[in-house]
Amino acid sequence: MALLDVRNLTVTLNDDLDSIHAIDKMSLTIRENGFHGLVGESGSGKTLFAKALMGILDERWTVKADRLFWQDRDLLKMSAEKRREVINRDIAMIFQEPSRSLDPTAPIFDQLSEVIPTSELKCSFWARKQARRQYAANLLKKVGIKSYDFCLDAFPHELSEGQCQKIMIAMAIARKPKMLIADEPTDAMESTTKVQILRLLQKLNETQDMAILLISHDLEAVTHWAKNMTILYAGQSVEAGNVKELVANPFHPYTKALFQNLAQFTQQANHKSPLTTLKGTTPPLQHLPIGCRLGPRCPQAQKNCVIAPKANRVKGHVFNCHFPINVR
Numbered sequence: 001m002a003l004l005d006v007r008n009l010t011v012t013l014n015d016d017l018d019s020i021h022a023i024d025k026m027s028l029t030i031r032e033n034g035f036h037g038l039v040g041e042s043g044s045g046k047t048l049f050a051k052a053l054m055g056i057l058d059e060r061w062t063v064k065a066d067r068l069f070w071q072d073r074d075l076l077k078m079s080a081e082k083r084r085e086v087i088n089r090d091i092a093m094i095f096q097e098p099s100r101s102l103d104p105t106a107p108i109f110d111q112l113s114e115v116i117p118t119s120e121l122k123c124s125f126w127a128r129k130q131a132r133r134q135y136a137a138n139l140l141k142k143v144g145i146k147s148y149d150f151c152l153d154a155f156p157h158e159l160s161e162g163q164c165q166k167i168m169i170a171m172a173i174a175r176k177p178k179m180l181i182a183d184e185p186t187d188a189m190e191s192t193t194k195v196q197i198l199r200l201l202q203k204l205n206e207t208q209d210m211a212i213l214l215i216s217h218d219l220e221a222v223t224h225w226a227k228n229m230t231i232l233y234a235g236q237s238v239e240a241g242n243v244k245e246l247v248a249n250p251f252h253p254y255t256k257a258l259f260q261n262l263a264q265f266t267q268q269a270n271h272k273s274p275l276t277t278l279k280g281t282t283p284p285l286q287h288l289p290i291g292c293r294l295g296p297r298c299p300q301a302q303k304n305c306v307i308a309p310k311a312n313r314v315k316g317h318v319f320n321c322h323f324p325i326n327v328r
């Protein structure tokens with residue numbers, strides 16, 4: 001069953017002069033207990049999508065969708081207050097640069113303590129402080145922090161970025177959410193820490209039945225850890241499906257170009273061989289092409305591409321392209 005089902009979500013930035021669809025009819029489905037990757041270049045709208053889902057965009061943004069279902073419940077039909085309640089209860093989010101998300105003036109225990117629900121403490125009022133400490137220590141153990149006593153009393157600046165991110169994950173899972181959105185959780189981290197964090201997400205997914213939405217521009221990491229993925233280009237869904245099937249048989253010209261690059265990085269290519277790229281650059285938000293936004297860069301583009309393609313489903317892939325490749 002789908003845990004989250006989003007169809008044709010549009011996020012519009014309204015200013016005095018204009019309205020810009022920063023995200024244009026994006027769709028994404030995450031199964032119960034799924035590990036889903038959301039991939040796209042910088043500025044493609046990955047964070048905006050997550051923020052729109054969490055309802056944390058400011059009043060300059062408008063969010064519309066044809067369908068927004070959470071566990072078969074229609075979020076669009078709920079009042080804003082009820083929707084916030086459901087989302088805050090069931091979905092947690094962690095961001096890049098974890099040390100900036102923590103309060104630099106408070107020890108970790110005080111910050112963790114705030115997010116531990118009192119209902120989880122099965123003890124008398126007088127024993128609560130001790131129980132909170134024990135609960136916080138258990139959370140840190142769960143995310144793989146061995147020096148939990150030191151960490152609980154430490155301030156964020158005394159800890160590494162990797163430890164701070166593990167603490168953010170501990171805070172996120174304290175309420176036992178059904179889904180964790182990890183937005184570039186390993187950005188600018190060294191490779192061993194990066195693997196530890198991604199392995200931790202995988203463990204939460206496998207042992208706690210927690211769905212994970214891993215947002216990243218690191219295609220190699222996403223194809224390694226996620227089971228399904230959605231690819232975004234300039235705010236439009238490009239292709240989505242099972243990772244192995246997408247890698248083996250991409251239908252969209254953009255997906256094909258992405259995976260060609262991935263192969264050149266992961267396999268031993270000649271150091272002088274040029275990287276395959278699509279001509280041109282990603283359009284800025286102020287100059288988005290009409291129709292399919294890849295159009296001006298796409299080797300397959302034809303006249304019809306000035307009309308945005310609808311989603312097509314073939315062999316479990318969903319792709320948005322008038323002239324897909326490899327479709328038989």
Ligand SMILES: Nc1ncnc2c1ncn2[C@@H]1O[C@H](COP(=O)(O)OP(=O)(O)OP(=O)(O)O)[C@@H](O)[C@H]1O
Binds near residue numbers: 013042043047217
């Ligand atoms: N507060 C804002 N005001 C104006 N434009 C914004 C704002 N936040 C995001 N944008 C624009 O919306 C688009 C999508 O941004 P978003 O942060 O979602 O991209 P992203 O794919 O998450 O990129 P990155 O990987 O760099 O975080 C970008 O063009 C960005 O410049």
